[in-house]
Amino acid sequence: MNRQPFDVWAVGAAYERYMGRWSRLVAREFAAWLSCEDKLRWVDVGCGTGVLSAAVTARWRPRTMVGIDRSEGFVAAARTTAPVSAHFIVADAMRLPVRDGACDAAVSGLALNFLPLPAAAVAEMARVVRPGGLIAAYVWDYADGMGFLRRFWDAAVQVDPSAAALDEGRRFPVCRPERLRAVWAEAGLVDVSIASIEVATVFTDFADLWNPFLAGQGPAPGYVAALTPAGRERLREALSAAVPTEPDGSIALTARAWAVSGRKVHAEAT
Structure with missing residues (x-):
């Protein structure tokens, strides 16, 4: 099997079932955590299906x-699906089509680790924000805190040891608090804060957990799509045995994200 990462993000409905329903919960908590005010000019970098844009709009107008x-x-x-007041553009997050200092705040949700150079992406976010403006993001804690994905990759490695190379917990070192803090500092940002955001991920039954992995959106589902039918069944059985199932068939797990925020240095402070 090809051991290149399967980072496919293209179909909104498939993403919603796989990750969107959980990322929406985190986005609300993240928006509430931010220290800012109403009526600012925002840019949402790597906006995906607009989950974070909607959360910020609802919280900060x-x-x-x-x-x-x-x-x-x-x-x-x-x-x-997003608020009518928001505008969405197809463009590269590494080359934002926004002039220098045009925004008061730049945010990013669950995207930073998928960009080729996370530190350069944060510097680009800082470029488009005014002095004193906010730059903030959140990423999943793939290594330890993303329950259903942690169990997925552990089951995958049990069946296929070479799958370890595709595990997001290993692939994305930026998704750790100490590395996020370092990236924000490297971009010259100040007043850097880190927070843990944890949400419940409750699946009605095993099919509710497993079926989104069959849609091909994201690294883990992409890996599943590339398996043979027999390999896919072995993985399904291993994952089913690994998750805690309640008497009613539901599976209650949690997902943790790391949030980071900082401020662009005021001109007089440079």
Whole structure:
């Protein structure tokens, strides 16, 4: 099997079933955690289906909100579900189509680790924010805190040891608090804060957990799609044995994200 990562993000509906329903919960907590004010100019970098844009709009009533993502499918989904006051653009997060200092705040949800150079992406976010402006993001704690994915990759490695190379917990060292803090400092940001955000991920039954892995959206589902039918069945059985099932068939897990925020240095402080 090809051991290259399967980082496919294109279909909004498939993403919603796999990750969107959980990322929405985190986005609300993240938006509430931010220290800012109403009527600011925002940019949402790697906006996906618009989950974070919607959460920020509901919490902080932006003057403007622009979401940017390279996936045409995700941007199309964002345009149909996000607030009418938000605008969405297909563009590269590493080259934002925004002039220097045009925004008061730049945020990113669950995207930073998928960008080729996370530190450069944060520097680009800082470029488009005014002095004193906010730069903040959150990522899943793939290594330890993302319950259903942690069990998925542990089961995958049990069946296929070479799958360890695809485990997001190993692939994305930026998704750790100490590394996030370092990236924000490398970008010259100040007043850096880190927070843990944990949400419940309750599945009605094993099918509710397993079926989203069959849709091909993201690294783990992409890995499943590349398996033979027999390999897929072995993985399904291993994962079923690994998750805690309640008497009613439900599976109650938790998912943790790490949030980070900082401020762009004021001109007089440089």
